[in-house]
Amino acid sequence: MMSVPAPDLQNLYRHIVLEHSRHPRNQRRMEPHDREAEGHNPLCGDKIRVYTQLRDGNLADIAFEASGCAICIASASLMSETTKGQTDAAVRSLAGHFQHALTSGTGELPGDLAALMGVSQYPSRIRCATLPWKTLLAALDASADTVTTEQMSPSR
Amino acid sequence: MTAASIDVAALRRDFPILAQQVNGHPLAYLDNAASSQRPLQVLDAVRHYYTHDHANIHRGVHTLSHRATDLYEGARETVRAFINAASVREIIFTRGTTEAINLVAFSFGQRLGPGDEILVTTMEHHSNIVPWQLLCERSGAVLRVAPINDAGELLFDEFVQLLGPRTRLVSVAHISNALGTVNPVKAMVAAARGRGIPVLLDGAQAIAHEAVDVRELDCDFYAFSGHKMCGPTGTGVLYGREAILRDMPPWQGGGDMILTVSFSGTTYNELPYRLEAGTPNIAGVVGLAAAIRYLTTLGMANIAAWEAQLLSYATAALVAIPGMKIVGTARHKAALVSFNVDGIHPHDLGTVLDQQGVAIRAGHHCAMPVMERFGLDGTARASFAFYNTTGEIDQLVAALRVAQRMFA
Numbered sequence: 001m002m003s004v005p006a007p008d009l010q011n012l013y014r015h016i017v018l019e020h021s022r023h024p025r026n027q028r029r030m031e032p033h034d035r036e037a038e039g040h041n042p043l044c045g046d047k048i049r050v051y052t053q054l055r056d057g058n059l060a061d062i063a064f065e066a067s068g069c070a071i072c073i074a075s076a077s078l079m080s081e082t083t084k085g086q087t088d089a090a091v092r093s094l095a096g097h098f099q100h101a102l103t104s105g106t107g108e109l110p111g112d113l114a115a116l117m118g119v120s121q122y123p124s125r126i127r128c129a130t131l132p133w134k135t136l137l138a139a140l141d142a143s144a145d146t147v148t149t150e151q152m153s154p155s156r
Numbered sequence: 157m158t159a160a161s162i163d164v165a166a167l168r169r170d171f172p173i174l175a176q177q178v179n180g181h182p183l184a185y186l187d188n189a190a191s192s193q194r195p196l197q198v199l200d201a202v203r204h205y206y207t208h209d210h211a212n213i214h215r216g217v218h219t220l221s222h223r224a225t226d227l228y229e230g231a232r233e234t235v236r237a238f239i240n241a242a243s244v245r246e247i248i249f250t251r252g253t254t255e256a257i258n259l260v261a262f263s264f265g266q267r268l269g270p271g272d273e274i275l276v277t278t279m280e281h282h283s284n285i286v287p288w289q290l291l292c293e294r295s296g297a298v299l300r301v302a303p304i305n306d307a308g309e310l311l312f313d314e315f316v317q318l319l320g321p322r323t324r325l326v327s328v329a330h331i332s333n334a335l336g337t338v339n340p341v342k343a344m345v346a347a348a349r350g351r352g353i354p355v356l357l358d359g360a361q362a363i364a365h366e367a368v369d370v371r372e373l374d375c376d377f378y379a380f381s382g383h384k385m386c387g388p389t390g391t392g393v394l395y396g397r398e399a400i401l402r403d404m405p406p407w408q409g410g411g412d413m414i415l416t417v418s419f420s421g422t423t424y425n426e427l428p429y430r431l432e433a434g435t436p437n438i439a440g441v442v443g444l445a446a447a448i449r450y451l452t453t454l455g456m457a458n459i460a461a462w463e464a465q466l467l468s469y470a471t472a473a474l475v476a477i478p479g480m481k482i483v484g485t486a487r488h489k490a491a492l493v494s495f496n497v498d499g500i501h502p503h504d505l506g507t508v509l510d511q512q513g514v515a516i517r518a519g520h521h522c523a524m525p526v527m528e529r530f531g532l533d534g535t536a537r538a539s540f541a542f543y544n545t546t547g548e549i550d551q552l553v554a555a556l557r558v559a560q561r562m563f564a
Contacts (some may be wrong), residue, residue, distance in 0.1 A: 009511050013504075035480035044503040044519045045533035067533055070563070118318055126506060 011118035012125070013070065016078075020112075021070035026080035030063040039135030039147045041127055046072045050135045057088050062136070069128050072121060076132035078112055095133045102126050107130060160428070162458045168543050170195035170450075181513025184548035189333050189361060189492050189539030191383045196384060201446035202439050211436055214412055228438050231445035238448045239378065240369040241395050245427040248401075251437050252392035253360040254283040254378045256379035259394055259431060260356055261287035263407040264325065270296030272324045272426070274343050275348075277302045277310055277339070279332040282522040288327065297324070304529065308335035310483040316347050323353050327377075330368075331361035334523035334537070335484030336467075336492040338362075345375050354400060360384055364541070365463055365490055367456035372392050376400050382440065387447035391440040394431075401427050408433040417539070459542040463491035466540045470549045477556055483535050492539035494521070497556065500563045502536040508562060509536075510553040514548075 030051035040049045053061035062080045066073055077096075083091045089121030094110075101107040105120035119129045138147045168174055173193050185193060193421050205227060211220035213228050232244045241247060250256040268274070274288045278301055288299050295554050300323070302315040310328075319326070326348045331338050345355045356377035362368060370378045377400075382391030391500035396404070406413055406424055408431035415423045422432045451459065470493055479498030497505060506518030519534045520527045527534060538552055 009508060009562065012507065018563070045527070046503070047533070069503035071504070122507060125503075128503065 008118075012122055014115045014118060017045075017074040017118075018070065018116035020074035024066075024073050024077035026056050026063045026077065026084070026087055027065065028063050029065055030090065031044050033061075033063075034061040035089075035139040037135050037138035037142075037147060039131045039138065041068070041072070041131050044069065044128065046055060046128055046131055048072065048076060048132055048135050050076075050132065050139045052136070052139050054088070054140075059086050059091055059140075060090065064132065066132070068131075069125075071125050071128040072131055075116055075119075075129040078116065079132050082111060082113055083136070091140065092137065095137050099130050102129055121148055129153075162454055162462055162542060164462070164545055165544060167195075167454070168545075169171045170197065171543055172196065174543060178513045178515070179511050182551070184514045184551045185514045185543075186538040186544065186548065186552060187517050188541040188544075189384070189521075189537065191389070192364060192386050192541050193543070194386050195450050196390070196445075196448050198388070198446045202443040203489070204390060205439050205442045210439070213438055214429070224438055225447075226439075227442050228436070231441045234445040234448050235393055238368075238452065239363075239393075239395055240371050242371065243398055246396055248394040248396065248431045250379075250392040250394050251390050252381040252383070253358060254287075254381075254392075255380045256377075256392050256394035257284055257356065257358065258287045259327075259407050260327075260379075260396075261291045261378055263404040263431065264273045264354075264400070265291040265295065265297075266405055268295045268297040268324050271322055271521075273298040273300050273320060273322045273534075274298075275300045275302060275318050275323050275326045275328075275353075277328050278337075279308065279310070279335055279337060279523065279526050280327075281333050281358065281360065282524070284327055284329060285292065285525070294514070298322075302328075304337075304464055307485045307486050308332065308337045309525075310337070310339055310344075312340065312343070314409075315344065319348055319351050319353060323348075323351070324430055325354055325356065327356040327358065329358045329361065330378075331359075331365070331490045332484070332523070332526070333361045333492075334521040334526045334535070335486065335494055336489040337484060337486040338490055339489040340488075341375070342373055345373055349374060349376075354397075360544055361490060361492075362536060364451065364459075366460045370395050370522050382444040382447065383443075385447055387444035387452060388437070388440040390437050391444045393444075398427065401431070404431070406430055406433070408436040410485070412436075431471065443494055454542065462542050463478045466544055466546070466549065467491040467493070468536065469546050471554075473549055473553045474556075477553065478562075479560065480556075483530055490540075492537060494533065494535040494537045496535055497560065500559055502534045504563070505556070506537045508559040509552070509555045512551070512558060514552050514555045515551070 033051040035052040049064040052064045064076045102120045169274040181398040209223040211224045213225040232247045235247050236244050348355045354376035357375045359380040363380040376397045378395040383389040404497035481496045517537045
């Protein structure tokens with residue numbers, strides 16, 4: 001009989017994560033907006049639409065509408081707080097850093113984003129956390145197509 | 157813990173996979189509608205086949221090829237007897253239910269043209285929707301959908317009204333994988349065949365849970381998978397009434413399905429080989445026959461009786477949880493419960509339960525039209541097999557309480 005030690009659930013659902021999933025920041029339809037994109041996770045049904053308002057190369061405003069699990073909603077909420085006011089380049093860099101940290105389980109995430117590091121121990125949930133970021137990148141690229149977690153991360 | 161005449165504690169020893177700790181808790185495997193587990197008898201049969209008897213079938217002059225052929229064709233007879241088909245010519249081995257349905261869509265489907273209709277229901281699995289959508293694209297046929305009520309039951313009168321002069325095939329689930337609804341398939345078949353319309357039953361969720369008699373059902377096709385009935389993955393069966401299979405063209409070309417091949421023309425083999433191209437999953441089929449012997453020894457009536465007890469125990473335990481919403485409350489239900497808990501997304505439930513050793517499915521269950529019908533993104537689903545215990549249901553309920561405390 002094999003026993004695998006359980007990763008602590010409190011590490012996945014940290015207080016900050018649960019708090020953001022219950023009271024997501026910037027969850028609204030943004031009108032007017034200059035970019036938007038939609039993301040789906042076909043495996044679990046998470047759906048998100050991200051709206052952005054860009055000014056002089058900065059993400060002046062960001063909002064989202066989503067239906068999904070606690071990890072997805074909390075990640076979108078934390079993403080919106082962290083990226084608002086940042087330059088386009090900084091947002092892209094942070095998105096790459098976030099994806100890498102979660103898939104590799106290494107590195108540090110700045111500020112409250114660090115609360116999502118626990119997700120890296122739950123391979124089936126990484127896509128829930130990265131979907132908002134992929135959708136934000138699609139919005140910044142003004143990609144017309146709906147993005148899905150499948151086509152963007154074949155290894156996961 | 158014992159029902160009628162099955163000894164659950166004893167038979168669980170045949171399933172070593174169940175006796176493990178997952179994330180520090182005893183495993184409660186409640187995802188049987190996705191795939192069941194296999195008893196040692198099935199593993200032994202596959203190992204014995206590869207250890208002693210393997211060769212290619214239907215073509216060798218040597219002893220091992222004869223043995224392998226006898227085992228493979230013996231398995232066909234085992235399947236025939238299990239579902240009471242009239243002849244082994246009516247048993248086509250496939251990779252699973254999905255391939256069985258695709259076989260019908262590609263082969264039988266060739267007779268469909270623009271304006272012809274295929275009738276399904278709202279509660280179908282994607283594998284009983286998409287092959288027909290693809291056929292409609294190829295042929296110009298139209299897919300019609302019979303609706304269901306809020307309990308997840310077929311609206312029978314509306315189903316009958318949809319049986320029209322252009323309906324060429326009815327293809328419906330025997331049991332819904334997302335809701336647990338047991339359809340009134342005998343009456344559905346009678347209504348369709350009374351109008352001269354053939355019927356395919358998707359038996360993926362039924363075959364391991366109740367006795368299936370294709371001649372009593374009077375269906376034209378019955379499709380099921382080995383891996384949901386304690387058999388190997390990559391095995392499945394299409395039963396087809398011989399009179400209808402006889403006129404169906406080959407759907408895949410290759411070895412075994414031909415009699416003679418020349419560049420001036422090829423003649424096809426007889427049933428069932430005409431519809432089985434290439435070297436099949438011989439070892440898998442040998443394992444499938446062992447699974448059928450295992451189920452038959454337990455007795456399908458005994459299995460059904462115990463699973464009915466598990467369903468009523470689970471339903472009573474779950475409805476007692478505040479904030480619990482059971483999705484699919486048909487009067488005639490199989491042993492699975494789809495549900496949502498207020499304030500907790502099914503995906504989060506799945507993770508929290510897994511951390512307590514409880515394996516369930518979370519999501520749309522490959523039945524997105526069902527989720528749309530109920531206005532849901534998904535559900536959590538606990539699905540039972542004869543080796544499950546009421547203790548495992550208690551473990552599920554305790555784990556749900558933990559999830560509720562976490563997300564309170």
